[in-house]
Amino acid sequence: MTEPVKGPAAYFPSIEKKYGRPIAEWKDLIRASPLTRHMELVSWLKTEHGLGHGHANALVAHTLAEDSGR
Numbered sequence: 001m002t003e004p005v006k007g008p009a010a011y012f013p014s015i016e017k018k019y020g021r022p023i024a025e026w027k028d029l030i031r032a033s034p035l036t037r038h039m040e041l042v043s044w045l046k047t048e049h050g051l052g053h054g055h056a057n058a059l060v061a062h063t064l065a066e067d068s069g070r
Contacts (some may be wrong), residue, residue, distance in 0.1 A: 008058035015055045023059070030063045038064060048063075 004010075012023050019026075029049070035041050038060055045056035 006064040011055055011058040015051075015059065018055070019049075019051065026059050027063045027066075030060060031067070 005012075014042065015026065016022060017028045026045075030041055032044070033041060033044060035044055041064075042053065042061040045047060045051045049056075053057070
């Protein structure tokens with residue numbers, strides 16, 4: 001039996017369904033942004049791409065954690 005996905009990645013299926021882009025594409029957008037701070041990136045995703053706060057926060061948290069080697 002597989003373990004349920006926990007943490008920010010638990011939001012990924014609903015993000016892909018609601019916004020119509022694969023998670024890899026959202027991560028590429030975050031990495032290409034000149035912004036680097038967590039909440040700046042969250043605000044940018046909300047204002048420029050129409051994401052809800054929880055979805056934007058999950059994407060940013062997961063992407064920044066990946067990039068920091070955690």
